[in-house]
Amino acid sequence: MNDSDILTNPHPVYAAWRAEGPVRRVQLPSGEEVWMVTGYHVARAALTDGRLSKAPRDQDSYSDAGNAINRHMLSADPPDHTRLRRLVAAAFTTRRVEELRPRIEGIADALLDEMRGSDRVDLISAYAFPLPVQVICLLLGIPPAERDTFRAWSGTIAAGIDPTGEITGEDLRTTVEEFIAYLRGLIAHRHAHPGDDLLSALVSARDDEDRLSADELTSMAFLLLAAGHETTMNLIGNGVYLLLLRDRRQWERLRADRALLPAAIEEFLRYESPVELSTGRVATEDFTLGGQRIRAGDIVMVNLLAANRDPAHFESPDELIVERPRNPHVAFGHGIHHCLGAPLARVEGLVAFDKLLTGVPGLTLAVDPGELSWRPTTLMRSLRSLPVRTT
Template sequence: MTTTEPRTYPFNRPEALDLDPFYAQLREREPLSRIKLPFGEEAWLATRYEDAKVVLGDPRFSRAMAVDRDEPRLRARGSMPGGLLSLDPPDHTRLRRLVAKAFTARRVEKLRERTQRIADDLVDEMIAQGPPADLVEDFALPLPITVICELLGVPFEDRGDFRVWSDAFLSTTKLTPEQVGDYMDRMWVYMGGLIEQRRSEPADDLITALIAARDDEDKLSEQEMVQLAAGILVAGHETTASQIPNFTYVLLTHPEQLARLRADLDLVPSAVEELMRFVPLGVGAGFPRYATEDVRLGDVLVRAGEPVLVSVASANRDESVYANPDELDLARDEASHVGFGHGPHHCLGAQLARMELQVALRALLTRLPGLDFASSPDRDIDWKTGMLVRGPLRMSLSWQSK
């Protein structure tokens, strides 16, 4: 049974990392409910793990249909046609396969040693300056930005522009629609120029690999390359840059689990997975899927043409899948989370993010003994607002200096 009027969405407040307890009520009583976002048409909201996997992975649910619809969304601007997130198979399959040839696990793993050096250099600078330090500006942002710039072949000195452009990609209310359009246009022009440069001056980087990508008669068009390069640049650093301070905040506010991790650093890989499950990164659900035919999800019949949004954060707290889901357990050994998505649109850079987060946690825990808030969380953190993702904008930390 669903409510007559759609509920106003999202439920979470941006200035924190808590998951609104109303999600638990929905999972129990109304796992598929009607919602209304600030923009676009009404939608269904899926809150349970199994329903989430169906909507994200079943070909009866389409992302491409969103381009021609007034898709439910948190910001004025809708989906752009042609990008990976706006396509269905076989177009999506062709594009992703071509990109995956350049974005291999081997290429990512080769970056681990370099990522460790970058992390160590950043920590060296923090130690040299002495506590307190802003984890966001001094470590969380420069680490993934440096890695993704080197991977793509983008000049690191242009990172100031990237941050502005990234905000445009992720803004809900932080920037005006006109600002978002202007910044994104600038990014397309910049990326187009960089691609043209690599055509005449190839290098050992991802942009050159994208230019050379072939599969039988298929190749990436100019627009596809520009959108992919821009998307990889933004997505390739934003998640990690947000999750490093998010993970640190969660660990510092769960001292028993932090002590457990410090005592056994072999838990770092599983800790990253548990923190990905536990931290509700997004303000709310996004990127709706449209039913291409009538589909039954539990007791609800989703009619053909109706959009469904998936709350990944709620699915990752599903009581039927995880024991004590609202508790942080760094040694948890249960079903894999959907923090990186599921199905055809599973995050292309998931392995890169995992590697960076593992390196970051190890560096912070081993190099900065006694790492803690400089005074208190309330005083030491300014939270992002007006964005699709949540996390500290500033995070002041201290440690035991020699």
């Protein structure tokens, strides 16, 4: 199997790795060697193991740009993580998510109106990307007109940033610096002119006398913008791909019974997980994980996609079952780093599929399945495009 085949369908490779053991040494495309966790139970253990640090190994040597995008809760351990998450959670409430639902529905309706004006469209560009981007821009108070520039930045960063969070390569560094300058400008504007948006809430967020530093604010805005659309974009794109390509009968079942949608969303998250790999964790001491001796300083990465197909935990893991009754997947992680935006991603996914099933019930693939390709990113599981016909 060549690299292209693995990118298209990595599951046979991951199954072979799991058969040899839940943890193995692998070399990333960047050339760095890491320990890769592919078994479900070991994955959950690794995601909560205090001996695996989320703080980057060489954070003190980071460039200014590196510090400006890595001082967030995903790259921190307690007590820093606890402090950062508490400050952000105070602004990112369930109430905000529910209040957004009518706006999400309005965005989806408008995008579908545009789609129906063309017989053939790329579902990623026309729907799966702009829906969550418009939502996160609305949440953070960013003008929708700037979303295309943001997508170019985000795509470059997602494809190029390494598992430790450091920035390598001049093109990537330039992109990150442009993004940071933009975010700092937004933050400065919110300091002077606060509004009713999440970024303003982050700027003013306090816990007693504690508040986010300048780098922490920039990093959190960066994390929310990048992570706030990538997961949902991939959830929508991968889910539609599965329904139209794998089993059209499931599409018809969901059209007939929308009560199945919540379980179907969870199954899309499990079956073709939007985030393939967790960001790296660094061992702080020698210990044994899944039968392998991990040394202090080693990087451990959890393969969420592989863990979610582990037959030791999931019955018929390679079968897409939209009404799967029990589905404790790890698509959003596990433990203290479980995705804070998971409720928003789920609401966006439910609205996106409900509107698609209603608005374009005859949706079909517009190309041969063999023409579809996946983005060559280290962390994400994402189609480059998904051409469809709306009638």
